[in-house]
Amino acid sequence: MNVSRKLRPLTAVLCSGALFAALSAHAVVNPPIRMTHGIEYMSGGIGSDEAKFMETVSPRWPATLEFAVKDHTRADFAADVRVTVRDQDGRAVLDNVLATGPFLVARLAPGRYQVEATLSAQTLKQDLTVLPGAPAKALLLWPANTDMAASTGSTAHSTTHAPT
Secondary structure, three states, rough: OHHHHHHHHHHHHHHHHHHHHHHHHOOOOOOOOOEOEEEEEEEOOOOHHHHHHHHHHHHHEEEEEEEEEOOOEEEEEEEEEEEEEEEOOOOOEEEEEEEOOOOOEEOOOOEEEEEEEEEEOOOOOOOOOEOOOOOOOEEEEEEHHHHHHHHOOOOOEOOOOOOO
């Protein structure tokens, strides 16, 4: 029997193992899904792979919040944002949760909400309407200024996937 025929199965196993290892090296670990007040949410997007992951999964969640700091020429993703989401009766459905990355997705029921997001002691408020079967998205965009630039050095992250 030819030696190369005997080695073919071994070669196939080694090649598939190498392929698996190469793919695993590029796999993105999902940020953890958390829950508060019965609402599931996930936050992430630090780094280009995780940002791509969050952008890919966001249409499958009823609500997506995106956080950024914008100056005159570009926008930088923001992280470490404190978020509270209130329903139309003023009840907090997400209460002071920490968005560890520039994206936060949440399984909000259809309805009207007010989002409050705080970065470096500056709070933005924005209305959000979640319709049945249609993902809603809100971009919370802080203006860049000297106070924020000095206090957010490690929380504003520049990336090619930043909003414009």
